[in-house]
Each structure stands twice: as structure tokens, then as C-alpha cells.
Amino acid sequence: MIEKIYTATPNGYLASLVEIEADMNLNSLPATIIVGLPDTVVQESRERVRSAIKNSSFQYPVARISINLAPGDIPKVGSHFDLAIALSVLLAGGLIEFNPEKKMFIGELALDGRVRPSVGVLSMVMAAKRAGIKEVFVPMANIPEAVLVSGVSIYGVESLVQAVEHLTDAERLKPETKKAITSEIGKNIEVDFSEIAGQQLAKRALIIAAAGFHNLRMVGSPGSGKTMLAKALAGILPSLTESEIVETTNIHSLSGKLPSGLVNVRPFRSPHHTASSISLIGGGIRPKPGEVSLAHNGVLFLDELPEFPRNVLEVMRQPLEERCVTISRAHGTLKFPARFILVTAQNPCHCGNHGDPLLVCQCHPSEVIKYNKKISGPLLDRIDLHIQVPRLKYEEFKNVSVNESSEQIRKQVMVAREIQSKRFQSSKTNSEMNSNEIKKYCELDKESENLLHKAADTFQLSGRSINRLLKVARTIADLESSQQISHNHLAESLQYRQITE
Ligand SMILES: [Zn+2]
Structure with missing residues (x-):
């Protein structure tokens, strides 16, 4: 039976799961072939993996090794397939034994077997979680981003040997724990x-x-x-x-x-x-x-x-x-x-x-x-x-003059943002209101209505411009924690279109 080893490939913002299978044919001329839409960097993986395996005190199998990256219709991009390919070769060659189920491996290999940092690790760990994978092995340098995903055990690996020792129970690694993350x-x-x-x-x-x-x-x-x-x-x-x-x-x-x-x-x-x-x-x-x-x-x-x-x-x-x-x-x-x-x-x-x-x-x-x-x-x-x-x-x-600091101003901004998050029950903001929401949340009193009418006539305002004025006026009112948009709020918002059209 051919064992499957999991890794992933970045595919836009979300990554896709990739299954690696290695098949060994001892009766053919020795060669290593990678199929399944690998880009040139993945193709170069053959050379890195061969050297990394040899320099980690293993014998590189003398056989024709076919490595398939599935699914075949997604392009595979990056150098982080090395670790998974190396383990797949070792497993197929009978050099090591372990159960690869529910595990994912990410990392580029140096020729001496060290694991190098990779690009897009966070999106790949998220893909692992979506696929029900329980343990993800990542390069040490990528631990801070990998541990942002909860519900998956993250192991940082320094070398191919270290990964093998953990998988074969020779020397177990400790899973990394998530540190409290705060915005600085x-x-x-x-x-x-x-x-x-x-x-x-x-x-x-x-x-x-x-x-x-x-x-x-x-x-x-x-x-x-x-x-x-x-x-x-x-x-x-x-x-x-x-x-x-x-x-x-x-x-x-x-x-x-x-x-x-x-x-x-x-x-x-x-x-x-x-x-x-x-x-x-x-x-x-x-x-x-x-x-x-x-x-x-x-x-x-x-x-x-x-x-x-x-x-x-x-x-x-x-x-x-x-x-x-x-x-x-x-x-x-x-x-x-x-x-x-x-x-x-x-x-x-x-x-x-x-x-x-x-x-x-x-x-x-x-x-x-x-x-x-x-x-x-x-x-x-x-x-x-x-x-x-x-x-x-x-x-x-x-x-x-004595000016307010950024920290003091941020507090005012936060007040207005909180009003908006209550209003829209989401992270939506005033600038993102659609025309129905503008109608609903930007009602004007008689005096303001008159001002808007006058401004629209004087400056020949388009419907779009009027909506922009109202959205800005809504924010100005929110900065004062005022439910009603007043004449003053609207008048101020008119100032910020001095040079449009
Ligand atoms: Zn000039």
C-alpha cells in the first residue's frame, strides 16, 4: 500500500491540501520523477531532498521513484514541499515507519537536512485545520504565525532527522503553545x-x-x-x-x-x-x-x-x-x-x-x-x-499650540467605531453603507434638509455626492455620540468636498 503524506500549497488567500504519494520501482533505472503540476521550484526539490536524505545518514533508495502531488489540477508553488517529499521517500523505501494519518509537513530542506522557513505557512495551517488534520510540522521560524490557528497541534522542526526521531518515537518533540497575542x-x-x-x-x-x-x-x-x-x-x-x-x-x-x-x-x-x-x-x-x-x-x-x-x-x-x-x-x-x-x-x-x-x-x-x-x-x-x-x-x-496626542485622538475614534459596530452588528463602517442604510441611518431634520437642498442646487451635486456628504455627516455625528445628524454636522461635511468634481 502506498502511504499518503500531507502538505499544502498556497492558492490565493486560502491554501489547498496536497497529498503526496511515492512509488518505488526497483526494476527500473534509478531516477526521481515529480508529477502533478509542480512549478520549477518544486522540481528542484528532487536535488535538495536527495542531498538532505544522504546527509541525514539515510540511504537514498536506488530505484525509480515516482512522486505524485495530488490533486493534479492545482498548481503546486513553493519550496516547502521538501520535508513532506523526503518523508514520503523514506517511508516508501522502507527506511522508516510511522503513521502519517492526520499529520501535515511544511518546510524547505537545506542540503544538510536542516529545515528552512517557508512562505504562506499560516494559510497552510488553516487549510490543515479545515481538512481535519491534527498535527502540523513547521519550520521553527514560522512558529509564531502557525500557532495563531487553534485546535491543531504545532510542532517546530529544525531538521529532517529531528522530524524522523519524533515520528519514530526515538525522541518526541513538544507541541508549541499559543502565546497571548496583542496588538502593539x-x-x-x-x-x-x-x-x-x-x-x-x-x-x-x-x-x-x-x-x-x-x-x-x-x-x-x-x-x-x-x-x-x-x-x-x-x-x-x-x-x-x-x-x-x-x-x-x-x-x-x-x-x-x-x-x-x-x-x-x-x-x-x-x-x-x-x-x-x-x-x-x-x-x-x-x-x-x-x-x-x-x-x-x-x-x-x-x-x-x-x-x-x-x-x-x-x-x-x-x-x-x-x-x-x-x-x-x-x-x-x-x-x-x-x-x-x-x-x-x-x-x-x-x-x-x-x-x-x-x-x-x-x-x-x-x-x-x-x-x-x-x-x-x-x-x-x-x-x-x-x-x-x-x-x-x-x-x-x-x-x-498644545496639540492632542495620537493616543488621545484614538480614544475619540474608538467611541465612533463602537457606535458603528452596534449600528451594523458587524465590522462594517459608515463609509461602507449602501443606499438603503444611508436612508435608514442618515435622516435629517428640517433645517439640515434645507441646507442639503441649497447645497445640492448651488454645487450641482450628483446623487453619489449627496450620499458621500451624508456618510461623512454620519461619522461627524458619531464622533460626538449624537444620534441625530445636525445642521452643524452636515455643514462640516460640506467642507470636505471643496475640490471635488
Ligand atoms: Zn502651476
Whole structure:
């Protein structure tokens, strides 16, 4: 009987279970063949496994060894199949004996038999749990992410020999235990609110953005502090919940960029405008999450927005609408989550002086229009808050009043978020309300209704713009714990559309 050994392969956000079978034919010329849609890295596994087995004091079987990775229709990606393939060869060759049932093995082998860290371990351990597997063997370095999954025993292995000794009861390993995971809030505060001089309107807009998960666009001259403001946003968002830590860690693990075991701070991503659409959205030959997914549960900052190629900005539409990214491949489609607050920054024109009270704009009026037309309407449509960030005057720099710290502001944000979680009975936020919910939760009194009517006529507001105004007004009211949207709340929300359309 051919024994099955389990491992998994990343397949978008979720991984798929893979069964490995090895068959030994002693009457054929010695060779090792891997079938079942392995990519080139998996093919190279043959050489690593052969050396690792020999250098772990085992005899590599002299036979024709056929290794099948099932199911055959899912592409197998990565170098982490080594450990499972090596054990499968040892088992088929009769060199060791153990029961592989309900066990999964993940890890790349070095030529001397050491187990190296792997990419996407968390998603594979989750796949193991879904398949009813009870024990998962992972590289030592991947323990912090693997233990995030409860209900599965995790064993960290350093080498092939260590795995064999455990499986054959020569020397048992101890299962790893889950440590309490907490969100480390203060760690990603690169810029504290208290350090920002002036810019009251921009700071207020950031608080509203954080409280209602609204996207924000800042227009201002170079040197007005737009980047600093964007960085301050990540520090006033509520701490990550446990399920958000799992989601975020999983994405970063799949991208191969997992810092220190797991992600427990809100991500802040700021891709450069020369970034390709693949690095922004995700995909590639071995599909990896892009910047929009690495920003999941955090902030995506696009500085110098008009400099991004139009086709790159066009592909942003799906994540902004559906909060996820779908990548088409020859063998089906893959999905990665992408729920983030989008913050964009740009100059008002090429020279940067348009609208400045002191400096003269060198651009022709038609150039100013052309510069701003570079950003497509559908993208702007997804942004609720639009503000101007003027250059600070000397007195504003000098007279730094005592500002609230990011920690104090986060408390205000939390109050508004709690109101929303009670309202929607989920993690939904005001910015994600559909038109029915807007009708239900954004009722206006007579005075506010009149104001909205007047504004709609004066500024020729579209239905979409009116909905945006109401969503922002809802968040402003929530920040004051007010059930009713007042005239003042609505009037304030009108300020944040100064430069739209
Ligand atoms: Zn100009």
C-alpha cells in the first residue's frame, strides 16, 4: 500500500491540501520523477531532498521513484514541499515507519537536512485545520504565525532527522503553545499628532477618516506636510482585533515579507508611482498579494497621485468597491482581501503653486485642468473626503499650540467605531453603507434638509455626492455620540468636498 503524506500549497488567500504519494520501482533505472503540476521550484526539490536524505545518514533508495502531488489540477508553488517529499521517500523505501494519518509537513530542506522557513505557512495551517488534520510540522521560524490557528497541534522542526526521531518515537518533540497575542498599538506611530503644527482642517479630516473608514484626498503645495499627515493616520486607528491580526499576518506571510513572526500593528503602505500594476494589485507567475492587500486593515498612501499611470489607477477600482482583489490565472481565479483606507496626496498643478496666496503658478490654466484630469472619475468617486493642505505660514510653525496626542485622538475614534459596530452588528463602517442604510441611518431634520437642498442646487451635486456628504455627516455625528445628524454636522461635511468634481 502506498502511504499518503500531507502538505499544502498556497492558492490565493486560502491554501489547498496536497497529498503526496511515492512509488518505488526497483526494476527500473534509478531516477526521481515529480508529477502533478509542480512549478520549477518544486522540481528542484528532487536535488535538495536527495542531498538532505544522504546527509541525514539515510540511504537514498536506488530505484525509480515516482512522486505524485495530488490533486493534479492545482498548481503546486513553493519550496516547502521538501520535508513532506523526503518523508514520503523514506517511508516508501522502507527506511522508516510511522503513521502519517492526520499529520501535515511544511518546510524547505537545506542540503544538510536542516529545515528552512517557508512562505504562506499560516494559510497552510488553516487549510490543515479545515481538512481535519491534527498535527502540523513547521519550520521553527514560522512558529509564531502557525500557532495563531487553534485546535491543531504545532510542532517546530529544525531538521529532517529531528522530524524522523519524533515520528519514530526515538525522541518526541513538544507541541508549541499559543502565546497571548496583542496588538502593539504604539509601535507604528511614526508621526504623532502632537508633532504636527497647524493644519487643523487636515487633522480633523484624518480623525473623520479614521472614525468612519473614509478615503481621503489631500491637495497641496510641495512641503505642506501631506506625507506627514498621512503617516499620522495609521497611529490613530483602533488596535487590530485578533481576527484582523490573523488575516493581516496571513497576507504578509504569503508575500514572503513577514516581519518578526506576525503582524500586530496596522499596516501603512506607500508604493511609489513607478510601481507596476502587478506589485500594486498582486499576481505574477507565482501569485503574490500586492500593495493593496498588504495594506489590508490599514492605510494605503498614494503620494503624487497624478504621476501614477492611468491603467494602474484603473485597477484600483475593484479593491475599492469589493474590498478584495481577484486574479485570473490559467487554472482558475485567486482572491486576496484588500480592505484599507486610501489616502492620496498631490500637488494642485505641475509647478505646485496653483491656489497659493503668495506664490505665482507658472502653469497655463489648461495645463492645470489637464494635470487634474489624469485621475479618473471612478477613483475620485470612491473618496469621501477632499481637502486642501496649504503651506504653513511662519507664525503657524512658531505658535505650536498644545496639540492632542495620537493616543488621545484614538480614544475619540474608538467611541465612533463602537457606535458603528452596534449600528451594523458587524465590522462594517459608515463609509461602507449602501443606499438603503444611508436612508435608514442618515435622516435629517428640517433645517439640515434645507441646507442639503441649497447645497445640492448651488454645487450641482450628483446623487453619489449627496450620499458621500451624508456618510461623512454620519461619522461627524458619531464622533460626538449624537444620534441625530445636525445642521452643524452636515455643514462640516460640506467642507470636505471643496475640490471635488
Ligand atoms: Zn502651476
